[in-house]
Amino acid sequence: MDKADLLIMGHVTGVHGLKGYIKVKSHAASSNTFDSGVRIFVGPSVSRGKWHTIVKTASHKKGLRMLLADVDINAAQTLVGMDIFIPRADLPDLDDDTYYWNDLIGMTVNDINQGVLGTIEHVMATGSNDVFVVTGGTREVLVPSLAHVVLSVDLESRTMTVDLPEGL
Numbered sequence: 001m002d003k004a005d006l007l008i009m010g011h012v013t014g015v016h017g018l019k020g021y022i023k024v025k026s027h028a029a030s031s032n033t034f035d036s037g038v039r040i041f042v043g044p045s046v047s048r049g050k051w052h053t054i055v056k057t058a059s060h061k062k063g064l065r066m067l068l069a070d071v072d073i074n075a076a077q078t079l080v081g082m083d084i085f086i087p088r089a090d091l092p093d094l095d096d097d098t099y100y101w102n103d104l105i106g107m108t109v110n111d112i113n114q115g116v117l118g119t120i121e122h123v124m125a126t127g128s129n130d131v132f133v134v135t136g137g138t139r140e141v142l143v144p145s146l147a148h149v150v151l152s153v154d155l156e157s158r159t160m161t162v163d164l165p166e167g168l
Helices: 073-079
Strands: 006-016 021-026 039-045 048-060 063-068 083-087 108-111 115-125 130-136 141-144 150-154 159-162
Touching: 006 039, 006 063, 006 073, 021 073, 115 141
Parallel strands: 108 159
Antiparallel strands: 006 021, 006 083, 021 063, 039 048, 039 083, 048 063, 108 115, 115 130, 130 141, 150 159
16 A cells, blocks of 8 residues: 555544553544554554554544554554554545645635735644644645635645635
């Protein structure tokens, strides 16, 4: 498998219990992304890490608790801070006007009034809507992912056109 086809779908935030469960902050819209039997790649990047198979996943506070087939408590502790990647082919097709965060990172953001704001550095989930963190311009800009703000996204040209509300 080409590692360029891996998308980051979560982050290991800690361990839980003595059996080797890891605590995961999920970036997936559905917890089904991490069903039993799913193979995930865990590491600091797509170029370094290891494949694991999920044995069990359960909701846990604001995230997930996940048991991996070949991970005991000692191995689980070494995974803290690592990212979780899933092959794009294993993810569901998206609805129109819906994008994977990885496809938006690095995209140039243009405001219809202010011009180029910079590029999307990362995306934050806030509960009500995602927020694009745009850097590289004169200042950091937080762009809410709302239909009346994000006017268009062009994956081919890697540009997003926005109409920022006054004050942002």
